[in-house]
Amino acid sequence: MRAIRPSLMIALRALRRNKLQTALTMIGITIGVATVLTMIALGSGAESAIEDQVRAAGMNTIIVTAGNYKTKTEDSGSAVEEQGRIAPRVEFVPAVWRNPQGAGPLMPLFRPVFHPEDDPMEKHDHPTASQRLGDTEAGLGAAATLTSADADAIRKISGVQYVSEGIHNNAHVAWGAKRWFTRLHGDDVSLPLIRRAWVFEHGRFFSKREQSHAAQVVVLGSIVSQRLFGAENPVGKQVSIYKQPFEVVGVVASGSWLVAAAPGDDQFDAIYVPFTTIQRLLNLSKLNDITITTSSSGEVSRISQQITDLLRARHRIGVKDPDDFTVTSQARQALAKGGMLPQVARSVVGNIAGLEKVTLEQLGKTLDRASRTMTALLASVAAVSLLVGGIGIMNIMLLSVTERTREIGIRRAVGAKANDVLRQFLMEAVALSVTGGLAGIAIGLAVSNIIGQWVQWSVSISALAVALSFGIAAMVGIFFGYYPARQASRIAPIDALRYE
Template sequence: MQVGQSWKIALSALKKNKLQTALTMVGMTIGVATVLTMISVGTGAQAAIHDQVLAAGMNLLVIHAGNFETKEDMGDGADGGVVPAAYDPVVDRPALVRVQSDGVAEDPNEDFKHKRGYQRPGDLMPGRGAAHTLTLADAEMLRRIRGVQYVSSGVRDSTMVANGETKHFAALHGDDVMEERIRRAWRFPFGRFFTKAEEEKGENVVVLGAYASEQLFGLDDPVGKRVTIKGESFKVVGVISSGSWMMVPAEGDDQFDAVYVPVTTLQRMLQRPYLSTISVTTASSGDVTRVLKLVQQTLRRRHGIGEEMADDFIVVSEARKALSLGVKPNMVSVVTGNVNGLERVTLDQLGKTLDEASSTMTALLTSIAAVSLVVGGIGVMNIMLLSVTQRTREIGIRRAVGAKAEDVLAQFLLEAMTLSLVGGMIGIALGCAASVYLTRAVQWSTKISGAAILLSFGISAAIGIFFGYYPALQASQLTPIDALGAE
C-alpha cells in the first residue's frame, strides 16, 4: 500500500474520534510548548550575559595616536621610567616615560583637574611620533586581523556646545557609523545615530550624550532642534544613554558627557586629515590579548618602526585601563604585568563560568519540562493501544481483503505520528507566544532560535514513532481470523 493511501486512512480514523484525538494532542502540545519556552529563556539568559560583558567594553581596544618617549631617548638626567596603562609587559618593549616640553620638569597635570586621571593631557602627550600617526588606511588594515569584529575611526576634541544662551563644555567625538555597533551598551531614548550617508556627505548632524543633552535641553526631547558647535549649526538627530548597569551617565564621562558628529564633518572643521583614535572590538572578550599584540605588530610594520624604537601609538584595553585607575604610574606595570593573559583570565573565564551556569540552569529547566513530553508520549501510546482494541474488527477486515501486516503497521504508526506532530506544531506556536509574552510583560530575556524550533519538531516526530511503534506492532500482528473472531 502506498504511503499516501496510508495517510488518508490514518487521518480518516483520527477524524472519527475527534474528542479522543484532541485530548491526546493536549499532552504533546503542553510538553513541546514548555520545552521550547524553557530553551528560549535559557538561551536568552546566555545571550544577555554575553551582551552585558560586551556592553561593558571588555572586548574593546582603543588605539591613540602618539606615545611617550623611551628613557634611552631622553638622554642623561631623565627621570625614572613610567609605564602607561596600555603598556603590555608581556611584549618586549623598552620602559616609557612622559615627554616633558623644553626640559621643563614640572608635571603638566599639576593644575589640571579632571574626573579621570588617565584622561589628563600630560598622559597622552605626543613623544617619539607626533599625534598624527594614525590614518584611515591604518584602520582599514586593522579590519583584516583575524578575530577583529568591528573597527571605528575617530577624531577627538573638546568644545563648548550652545543651545541659544545655554552652554555646556563637553567632549567632541568625530566617529564613523561603526561606533554605534562597537558601543553595545548604548541605548537611544530619543532619535538615532547618524547614518552612513550623513557621514559620507559630512553633514552637520550631532548625537548628544545623555548628560550633555540634560545640561542643554533638560529632560526634553532635543531631536530636530539645533545646537552650535565651533561656530557651526548642527541638527540634533539623537540622544545616547546607557543600557548597562555597569555604566551610568555622569559629569566628565567620556561617552555620555560628550557630543558625536560624523568623523568627516569634524575632520573638515578642524582641517585634520589624520585620526586621533581607532577603536577595535574583538569577537571574543578572551581574545583581547592576542588581538592587541597583532594590532601592535601591524601598526609598527606599517609605520616603519625599527626594532629598538618605541611605538608611535598607544593601545588601551578596557580591562587594563580599569585596573590602572587610581594606581601610581610606576606601579601600573606591576599591577598589569603580574597577570599573564589578563583579559583571558578575567574575562574569558568569567564569561565561560557564567555561560556554564546558565547552560546548566537551561539543561535543568529543559529536563524538567521534558517530563511532560514523556507524559504526552505515554498518552499517545495509551490512546493507540485503546484504538487497536476498539478497531480489531476493522483490522481483521483489512487483512482479509489483502492488506499486509506492514500496511497495518504503517497506518497505526502514521496515526501516532500525526497526533504527535500536530500537537507539537501547536506547542511550538504556544511556546513562541509564551516567550514573546515573557519578554514584553515580565521583561525576561528570551531568544527563540530556528534550531530550537526544528528540535521541537523533531522531538515530536520521534515521540510519535517511539511511543506509537508498540501499538502499531500489536495491530500488525493480528491475523484475519483472530481479529474477526475477537468480537
C-alpha cells in the same frame, strides 16, 4: 512505501473521529514541544543578547582618558610622532589581550586592565600621578590633563549625544555604625543616559542644579544600599563620605536581569556624586576621563578624530608632540586584524576603558549561569512532558488497538498485510504526536516572544529550531507508537475477525 498516503489518510480520519480524546492525548506532546522550542529560542537568544548588549555598550561610546601611556621615552623619533597623530589610539588596547595569565580565549578580556603606571620600572614622558599629585592622590588622577572645559568643548561637536565627565576614586561610605568601602564615581548628570541598563530602585540621579552647585548628594549603587540600609529606602538619609555629610537621592540598580549587581562590581557596588562635588571636596580641577556617546555609531571615527584635534589644540600640543590623552573608541577593525572573532573584538571594544568592563563581565557570568539554569530547567520540563506525552500516546494507542481489533480483522480480510496495519497505527501515533507538536510549536513561538518582550531578551527562533522540535514530536510518536502498532499487526486475521 506505496501505502503511506492512504495510511496517513486513514490515521487522520481515525483521529478526527475522537476529537476530545485526540486533543487530550496531544497535550503532553504539545507542552513538551513548546518547551523544547522555548528552550532553544531562549538559548540562542542569549547569544544574540550578549551581542546586542555589547553593541549597545561599545559601539557608539568614545572614552577620552587622561594621559597617554603608549608613548614612552624609549619610543623616540618618528615613531612617536607618527603615533601622536593617529587617532583613535587603539594601540593601547593590546594591554588587554596581551595578559599572559589568560586561561581561556575569552578570559583575558575580563581581567582588570593592567595599568602601565603600576610598573615601577616603566619610564614615562609625562609626570606620573604620584609625581604630580603625591601618593595620596595617585589613585585619582593618573595623569591630570583633562578638564571640564575640555568636556564642554567636546559637547559642542556636532553628532555628540551625551558627554559625561568622570573622576574615580575609592571611598568609605558610612551610615551610623555601618561602613562600606566602595568605588566612588564623580560623574556628570548625563551618565544615566549613557548607561542604558540602569533603573532607579528609589529616588533619582542627581540633577543639573545639584551638579552646578556641587551639592553633597549621592546616588548609591544597589549593592551599597543593601549593605548599609538592607531593604530600607535610603532616600533622604545622610551618609558620610570623606567625613562629609551627603544626602542620598537615589539608588541605582540593574534594569536587565542579564546584568546582575554583584559585590565588587564597578556599577552597582559603587556610589555616584556630581563630579563637581568631588572636585570641590578634593580641591581638584581635572578629570580622569570623559565618556562620550555619539548619536550614530557610524560617526564614531569622525568624532574621535575631531575630539583628538580639538584636545590637541586646546592642550596646545605641538605638531611633533604626542597626545597627552587617549581617545578610545570602537576599535573593532584593528582588533579583528589581530585574528579575533568580531564578537570577541566587540566585547573588547566595550572593555577598553574599563567603564563597560564590569557590564560585560557581569553579563558574561550572569548570562552563563542564568542560561545554564534555564536550559536545565526547560530541558527537564521538556523531557518529562515528552515522556508523559509519549506514554499517553502509547496508552491511547493500546486502547485503540483493542477497541478496533474488529477493524483490524476486516482490513486483514480484504487484503491488508501485517505491515499495512502496523503502518496505519504507527501513522496514527505519529499524526497524534506531530499534530500535538505543531500546536506545541505555535505555543512555543508565542511563549518565547512573550518571554522575549517581558525580560527584553531577543529570542531567536530559527527554522532549524522549528524543524528540530517537529522532529522530536515525530520521534516521540514513532517511539511510543511502535509497540501498540506492532501488537496490532501481530493479531492473527481470524482472531481479529472473531474478536467481540
